[in-house]
Amino acid sequence: MSPIRVAVFAFDGVSLFHLSVPGMVLGADNGAGLAHYDLQYFAQAPGRVRSDQGVGIDVDYGLEALDEADIIIVPAWSDPEVPAPTDVTDGLRRAHENGKLIVGLCLGAFVLGDAGLLDGREATTHWVARDTFARRFPETLFRPDVLYVADDNIVTSAGTVAAIDCCLHLLRERHGSDAANHIARLLVTPPHRPGGQAQYIERPVPKLSNDNxxxxxxxxxxxxxxxxxxxxxxxxxxxxxxxxxxxxxxxxxxTTVTKWLNAERVARAQQLLETTDMPIECITSEAGFGTTLALRQQFAAQLGTSPSNYRRHFCKTRVQ
Known part of the structure; x- marks a missing residue:
């Protein structure tokens, strides 16, 4: 199976955390039989860049990496008021025209916005920059209340840990919930459930309980x-x-017990829809929904789709 090529943008002042997240999620052992992710880090030109933590990073690739990649990831941009370099935004536009999947983690959404890739699209970013984002990119359908948004082949995320959620979403889209949940367990982070076709809704990271x-x-x-x-x-x-x-x-x-149970039951139904040929009625019972109507209502409310459409979607898109 050919590897999926991922190019991650490195630049002076890059967030060391966000630079590491794609490798933590996509570069981990995601289970037998799944496609390998080949990660490369690129800069405007090969050489050394300095992260926000003062760590020097040697980068072997320049913007030519954009032409070879299947997925391009832009970590949090260092200053939302400073436009991204023209050669970078030009490269991102060309990549978009060639059908590449382009991801902006946190303030990386500003770089995608500078490239004009967010005009008319749903997008999000870190809440601390929401006013700046709305001012700079008025043509964007801004969603400041979600953790990440997928609109066609453009994906953006909110801040910090939402970058992990976003990369788990990329993994889930190609390999299903089992692979994403496996990586989430390795990272000791809760698995996040996907939402509708254009948007994957948020599931907040639980606070630690004082009672074991x-x-x-x-x-x-x-x-x-x-x-x-x-x-x-x-x-x-x-x-x-x-x-x-x-x-x-x-x-x-x-959250409340009722909302948590509904979310867990939908997640269980998703897993069964992805991995079995069980009839919807059997999945309804196995997931704990009293009726198929209740199952469909929760799928519509949480995922923006129906169980049947969800099954068809993943049967067509998951890499075998």
Missing amino acids: RLPGVLEWARENLSEPLSLDTLADIAKMSRRTFTRRFREATG
Whole structure:
């Protein structure tokens, strides 16, 4: 299987974290039988660049890497008020015209905006620069409230950890949720569920719980999603009062029990749709939805699509 070539832009002042994220996610062992990701780092010209942490980085490739790459990733740009160099934006436009997938992590969305790639498209960036982004790119359909947005072959993400979410999304698009969840476990980060065709909605990283019983309850619930779980059931498993459990649960997950269960059940249904030929009715029962109508309603609310369309989408797009 031919490797998928990924070119990551390095420049003076580049975020060392964001520069590392594509390699952490796409460069990891993503499971047997999946395509290998060949990562290259490029700059305006080969040579040394200095990161935001003062670390010097030797870069072997120049802008010619744009012509060879299948995926181009731009880490967080160092100053949202400073336009990206013209030769870089020209190269990104050519790459876009040639059908490359182009990703802007965090403030990297500004570089895509400078290249004119966000006009008429949904996009997001770090919340600290939302006013600057809206002012500089008024033709963009700005989505400041999400972690990442995929609009055709342009993907942008919000800040910091959302870069990991975004790269997990790239992996999930090609290989399905099992591969993405495998990498998420290696990184000790929660797997993020995909949204609709043009946008993949957010799932906030849970806060750490002060009680070590709660993680075990969450795992137990995931293993018993087909059962009619309730707040009282989970509180009993945790050996907490209903009130204490409700408070601890929100602290740990950032959401309510009902919303969490619906999200986990949709994630389970996604996995079954991707990996089995089970009828929708059986998946409905296995995921813990009482009726197929409830399953379809949750898919529409969370993913912006139907179970049948989701299955068709992944059967066509996943790399075998």
